[in-house]
Amino acid sequence: MExxxxxxxxxxxxxxxxxxxxxxxxPNGIGGQIAQYLRKQPGIASxxxxxxxxxxxxxxxxxxxxxxxxxxxxxxxxxxxxxxxAAKVQAAVVERGxxxxxxxxxxxxxxFILLMGTxxxxxxxxxxxxxxxxxLWVVNPGHPIVDGVPECIELELAEMYGEHFxxxxxxxxxxxxxxxxxxxxxxxxxxxxxxxxxxYFRPGHETLPIYYNDHILRVIYxxxxxxxxxxxxxxxxxxxFAPLEPEW
Ligand code: ZN
Numbered sequence: 258m259e260x261x262x263x264x265x266x267x268x269x270x271x272x273x274x275x276x277x278x279x280x281x282x283x284p285n286g287i288g289g290q291i292a293q294y295l296r297k298q299p300g301i302a303s304x305x306x307x308x309x310x311x312x313x314x315x316x317x318x319x320x321x322x323x324x325x326x327x328x329x330x331x332x333x334x335x336x337x338x339x340x341x342x343a344a345k346v347q348a349a350v351v352e353r354g355x356x357x358x359x360x361x362x363x364x365x366x367x368x369f370i371l372l373m374g375t376x377x378x379x380x381x382x383x384x385x386x387x388x389x390x391x392x393l394w395v396v397n398p399g400h401p402i403v404d405g406v407p408e409c410i411e412l413e414l415a416e417m418y419g420e421h422f423x424x425x426x427x428x429x430x431x432x433x434x435x436x437x438x439x440x441x442x443x444x445x446x447x448x449x450x451x452x453x454x455x456x457y458f459r460p461g462h463e464t465l466p467i468y469y470n471d472h473i474l475r476v477i478y479x480x481x482x483x484x485x486x487x488x489x490x491x492x493x494x495x496x497x498f499a500p501l502e503p504e505w
Contacts, residue, residue: 261302261303262301262302262481263305263323263324264292264295264325265315265320265324266291266292266305266328267307267316267329267330267331268288268307268308268331269309269330269333270308271309271332271333272333273286282463282464287461288306291328291330292304292306294478295481298478301478305324318345321355322353325355325356326357327358328358329357329368330360330361332463338367343371346368346371347371350372350450350453351451351452353452354453356454356455357455358477359455360457361462362461363457364377364418369455372448375423379421379442380417381416383462384437388415388462389417389437389438390414390436391411391434391437391460392411393433394409394432395407395431397429400431400483402445402447403476403479404479406476406479410470414465415462415467417436418442418444419442420441422443424443424457427446427448428447430445430447431445431446431456432444432445452486452487454484456483458476458480460473461473
């Protein structure tokens, strides 16, 4: 899009209120850290930050109608997002082509589950309350989401997510993670849903400095660019339809 993308960073914002470790790590919130990075990138026209405490949970019709791509971080309060707002997010993706990037524990967010149609459950572990090493391997080196990213991103400490991850087969698989404990996980997954695109990206546990990692931030930015809406000139027609050729 020539004028740049309008991005909304949706951040639940609950850990930041309750957990001193998260406050210390992300003084401007997890959303604030992601937003400040995106604001500096080319092709981004605006970055709006919203949380659960924003009007209509940050998911008002006005917000959704003026968002090209939404990133979503949530964990503790998935169930507090109303079914009505979650359905609106789903519709924004399917019917209008809004891009959606569910991050980390947003695998259990209502909009993601609606868009997938599966449980989206998985194995998980916070090893010794700290975490363990993760390596994210690029498995789709021609994909725009890995532009400028090394073939392996190493995170010294991460929460483990392991297969089986109950998702529909991704249209494109971009990253597979390896964990010190032996598990693997499909950490970067792309789907098309109606007019829209969804990119799930795994890293981002709230007590670890993962959103300060340049490679991780780059993947999120690339994901935003990839998930941008595409507009067919004149729109798409779905109804009873007359032949284009003269009568025969
Ligand atoms: Zn986590």
